[in-house]
Amino acid sequence: MTETPLQLFNSLIREVETFTPVHPGEARVYTCGPTVYNYPHIGNMRAYVFADVLGRTLSWKGYDLTHIINITDVGHLTDDADEGEDKMEKMAAERAQSIWDIAKHYTEAYWADVKALNIRGPMQAGKPEAANWSVATDYIDEMIEFAKGIADKHCYELDSGLYFDVSTVDDYGRLARAVTEEGEGRIETVEGKRNAADFAIWRKTPAGQKRQMEWDSPWGKGAPGWHLECSVMGGKLLGFPFDIHTGGIDHREIHHPNEIAQNQAHCCTNGLDVAENSGARIWMHNNFLVERSGKMSKSSGEFLRLQLLIDKGYHPLAYRMMCLQAHYRSELEFSWEGLEAALTRLKRIVMQVENLKSRHPELVSASIFPLGGWTLKQVQGDEDISQLPVSNIDAIDATVSNDLNTAVALVTLDAILLQKNVSPIARLKAVSAVDSILGLDLMVLTRKDLRIRPKAAEITEAEIEAELIRRKEAKVEKDFATSDAIRATLAAKGVEVMDGDPLGWEWKLG
Numbered sequence: 001m002t003e004t005p006l007q008l009f010n011s012l013i014r015e016v017e018t019f020t021p022v023h024p025g026e027a028r029v030y031t032c033g034p035t036v037y038n039y040p041h042i043g044n045m046r047a048y049v050f051a052d053v054l055g056r057t058l059s060w061k062g063y064d065l066t067h068i069i070n071i072t073d074v075g076h077l078t079d080d081a082d083e084g085e086d087k088m089e090k091m092a093a094e095r096a097q098s099i100w101d102i103a104k105h106y107t108e109a110y111w112a113d114v115k116a117l118n119i120r121g122p123m124q125a126g127k128p129e130a131a132n133w134s135v136a137t138d139y140i141d142e143m144i145e146f147a148k149g150i151a152d153k154h155c156y157e158l159d160s161g162l163y164f165d166v167s168t169v170d171d172y173g174r175l176a177r178a179v180t181e182e183g184e185g186r187i188e189t190v191e192g193k194r195n196a197a198d199f200a201i202w203r204k205t206p207a208g209q210k211r212q213m214e215w216d217s218p219w220g221k222g223a224p225g226w227h228l229e230c231s232v233m234g235g236k237l238l239g240f241p242f243d244i245h246t247g248g249i250d251h252r253e254i255h256h257p258n259e260i261a262q263n264q265a266h267c268c269t270n271g272l273d274v275a276e277n278s279g280a281r282i283w284m285h286n287n288f289l290v291e292r293s294g295k296m297s298k299s300s301g302e303f304l305r306l307q308l309l310i311d312k313g314y315h316p317l318a319y320r321m322m323c324l325q326a327h328y329r330s331e332l333e334f335s336w337e338g339l340e341a342a343l344t345r346l347k348r349i350v351m352q353v354e355n356l357k358s359r360h361p362e363l364v365s366a367s368i369f370p371l372g373g374w375t376l377k378q379v380q381g382d383e384d385i386s387q388l389p390v391s392n393i394d395a396i397d398a399t400v401s402n403d404l405n406t407a408v409a410l411v412t413l414d415a416i417l418l419q420k421n422v423s424p425i426a427r428l429k430a431v432s433a434v435d436s437i438l439g440l441d442l443m444v445l446t447r448k449d450l451r452i453r454p455k456a457a458e459i460t461e462a463e464i465e466a467e468l469i470r471r472k473e474a475k476v477e478k479d480f481a482t483s484d485a486i487r488a489t490l491a492a493k494g495v496e497v498m499d500g501d502p503l504g505w506e507w508k509l510g
């Protein structure tokens, strides 16, 4: 089996490049986390499915992974370009609740989605038990220190806060590629700003007001800017330069260029030798999940949450499958038909895996799969897996190494399942190896798990099952009138009986 070098698309150069870790044998990744003022929509979750596949791929490649995912509980304004109100303060005022309660509630909602989508949480190289979510408000002192360090050379103070002067760093905005005074014209300017793109790294509480979240600083009471938070947590927890920084493609335009500018200022001020001066070597961005009407956004009132999909009877991993079917750099349009197709594909795979498992229950229960997923090395050394055609095995590594091409990895998975001449155990192991990267939970999921009763259904699963047993008995008795009557009664309650369904589904809710 041959190993393919890991190629990743670096937004800084707009090209794929071969991944070479800063620290041999390790990979350090920072993912911009959610702003916890509201529920995440499924578009937001696409960003974390992507970061999860990246993390899984790095683990597969054998790197000892540190993956930081932050929780933004302060500082993100309603306009990414530094204007408007703090999203958290705004929601707390609307709800007449404390920001801390709002943050807690929506952080937990985010974690629930993370779990449902089988997204791995933060990772800590060498110390898995120490891995934790990084909450912005836990790093206020470090943010003030960072800001103090760059204030003299790179910032200026206005009544509203401490501003970063983007003209003090080389090549500002190179990540966005289009940051011009004209481009920034849409930003409502703050009186006194030197350049339109300058941004607040510390926002002062206006005189006579009190914010729910505010801290003392050399620039008066106030709160950190959102961009500062990520620079500080990234630098502190991973060390500059680290390997990879991820986020949604909207961050390529403002948030990440501003982070880079701060990192440049910080590294130069502290005499750090960072050739590219960006803080991270590779910046990666997932494209949007869109609706026909445009980008999905939670700022715009009604939006699609994972829970809504579940309420309608879709297993959350069907949404993960939908994401994996597209390349992370392509826009993905959400549709219920698309989700249905993804669910069907997942059902088919799960059915095939269940079938393989049923042929060797003794082996499956003996836990033949490495805890925490397979690495390429383990696959290379596994005798069972070596029974598969080399082309299949090589394809596992080659597809994901090609800038995380999960869509093609799914095709590899199909090909492995189709190898009827190879022992079930070899196929199962290979499937579980691919799933170490895809994260569809294929060794655990059952067909039954995938059949979720929609919230609005008028009938419980137990009632349906009882009716179906009665119907089977009637059929055995050749009492077709009763059998038809049961089918009609179920249909009236929205349950379609599926005799002879190739996927083995006996019923579905219409």
Ligand SMILES: Nc1ncnc2c1ncn2[C@@H]1O[C@H](COP(=O)(O)OP(=O)(O)OP(=O)(O)O)[C@@H](O)[C@H]1O
Pocket: 032, 033, 034, 035, 036, 041, 042, 043, 044, 045, 046, 047, 247, 248, 249, 250, 251, 286, 287, 288, 289, 290, 295, 296, 297, 298, 299, 300
């Ligand atoms: N429609 C989308 N598709 C994919 N990723 C998205 C989408 N919208 C936002 N993201 C990404 O989701 C992550 C979390 O974003 P965050 O919680 O800050 O959302 P937000 O910017 O407040 O909300 P929104 O822009 O949706 O109103 C970020 O990486 C962001 O780039």
Ligand SMILES: [Zn+2]
Pocket: 031, 032, 033, 230, 247, 255
């Ligand atoms: Zn960020």
